[in-house]
Amino acid sequence: MYQHIKVPADGQKITVNADFSLNVPDRPIIPYIEGDGTGRDITPVMLKVVDAAVEKSYGGQRKIQWMEIFAGEKATRVYGPDVWLPEETLAVVKDYLVSIKGPLTTPVGGGIRSLNVALRQQLDLYVCLRPVRYFTGVPSPLKEPEKTNMVIFRENSEDIYAGIEYTQGSEGAKKLIDFLLNELGANKIRFPETSAIGIKPVSVEGTERLMRKAIQYAIDHDKPSVTIVHKGNIMKYTEGGFRDWAYALAQKEFGAELIDGGPWCKVKNPKTGRDIIIKDSIADAFLQQILLRPAEYSVIATLNLNGDYVSDALAAQVGGIGIAPGANMSDSVAMFEATHGTAPKYAGKDYVNPGSMILSAEMMLRHMGWTEAADLITKSMEKAIQSKRVTYDFARLMENATQVSCSGFGDVMIEQM
Ligand SMILES: NC(=O)C1=CN([C@@H]2O[C@H](COP(=O)(O)OP(=O)(O)OC[C@H]3O[C@@H](n4cnc5c(N)ncnc54)[C@H](OP(=O)(O)O)[C@@H]3O)[C@@H](O)[C@H]2O)C=CC1
Ligand SMILES: O=C(O)CCC(=O)C(=O)O
Numbered sequence: 001m002y003q004h005i006k007v008p009a010d011g012q013k014i015t016v017n018a019d020f021s022l023n024v025p026d027r028p029i030i031p032y033i034e035g036d037g038t039g040r041d042i043t044p045v046m047l048k049v050v051d052a053a054v055e056k057s058y059g060g061q062r063k064i065q066w067m068e069i070f071a072g073e074k075a076t077r078v079y080g081p082d083v084w085l086p087e088e089t090l091a092v093v094k095d096y097l098v099s100i101k102g103p104l105t106t107p108v109g110g111g112i113r114s115l116n117v118a119l120r121q122q123l124d125l126y127v128c129l130r131p132v133r134y135f136t137g138v139p140s141p142l143k144e145p146e147k148t149n150m151v152i153f154r155e156n157s158e159d160i161y162a163g164i165e166y167t168q169g170s171e172g173a174k175k176l177i178d179f180l181l182n183e184l185g186a187n188k189i190r191f192p193e194t195s196a197i198g199i200k201p202v203s204v205e206g207t208e209r210l211m212r213k214a215i216q217y218a219i220d221h222d223k224p225s226v227t228i229v230h231k232g233n234i235m236k237y238t239e240g241g242f243r244d245w246a247y248a249l250a251q252k253e254f255g256a257e258l259i260d261g262g263p264w265c266k267v268k269n270p271k272t273g274r275d276i277i278i279k280d281s282i283a284d285a286f287l288q289q290i291l292l293r294p295a296e297y298s299v300i301a302t303l304n305l306n307g308d309y310v311s312d313a314l315a316a317q318v319g320g321i322g323i324a325p326g327a328n329m330s331d332s333v334a335m336f337e338a339t340h341g342t343a344p345k346y347a348g349k350d351y352v353n354p355g356s357m358i359l360s361a362e363m364m365l366r367h368m369g370w371t372e373a374a375d376l377i378t379k380s381m382e383k384a385i386q387s388k389r390v391t392y393d394f395a396r397l398m399e400n401a402t403q404v405s406c407s408g409f410g411d412v413m414i415e416q417m
């Protein structure tokens, strides 16, 4: 049926109902992409830890049937030199609804465009969900890292990630700059002859669907606030539009009431009766606020580029991107992945922290309703960190820690289950 993907015989597909709830069989087929660089180190560890957690939680009654699919460098080895993202990979991610991936390399400057972004855009996985929480014992640059407890909703389908940009001196750049100068009277391009140029689309629909998910998450998880993070003072119609449309959505769909004349407003949580404050923050100020007053922020709704920056910055506050998980989601399809990249200098050395990918799998298990296995992963991660047998990133900052390898950390987690 597929060219290079082998479907496990003893497994079934996860299916989705009209209300987007999932039907998860006891032997679900879960596609996974190993990833480039350190993907080959962390992905096998994640598979082993998840299998152990599922086995310990359900005693053989449930088991994931893993199915390898290909993207990135491995795809070029399996499918041929120019095939970075095979059509059947996209088809499987869409069809099997729940999947997990390792990081994929994107060259800087020229070369292929990001495969990570391509997966998100081609499958319209419009929410990038990245929870940021502190695990006791993790070394952090903050005095009170436990006060950082946020969930980022990063818009994942538009903004400058749309990839509409033209290299300096190209026909496209010349045409676009001519159009801007001559048709639109945009006379503020400082060096029109030598500029590269890019386009930043931000839409009402894109903003509304992201904000809807962020508010619904705050309702479902009893969160105190949703902060819209933007740079709308400078990019008035794109990022400023995002802010205005996000506030408007809160009022239009969730009955938000203005506070002191606005623009801050509050939504009454229909499940708890408590208020959810909807507020906004300009991105540069936000980055200092999260360091100085992290407890004031909870759910964050932001655009694609801001979300990328904020994700790594917040991850650092709770100990680094070695334990920063995430998910890319549409209403029905979810693809889980770590926040970090391929860390090429460590590739193949069994060295890096597999925690981000394992915690991404934990999110996946929770999404599937396999709560016991998800809880077991969280608990064993906590215990492993507290036992001070950790990978280099934590060991170099902790006192009296024993440094273990990537696979060694997975084994410590399994031992703690
Ligand atoms: N979703 C994806 O697939 C993503 C892909 N990328 C791609 O990855 C490539 C490399 O990007 P780069 O900017 O170096 O960012 P990376 O996130 O790959 O690495 C930056 C630094 O983060 C730390 N780090 C990363 N992974 C781990 C881990 N598992 N455990 C512990 N520490 C870790 C390391 O810090 P230290 O040196 O201090 O030890 C590393 O040098 C690029 O091609 C980029 O486009 C980037 C982000 C996301
Ligand atoms: O696609 C890439 O290479 C980088 C993506 C990234 O940094 C992210 O999604 O956080």
Ligand SMILES: [Mg+2]
Binding pocket: 308, 309, 311, 312, 339
């Ligand atoms: Mg990033």
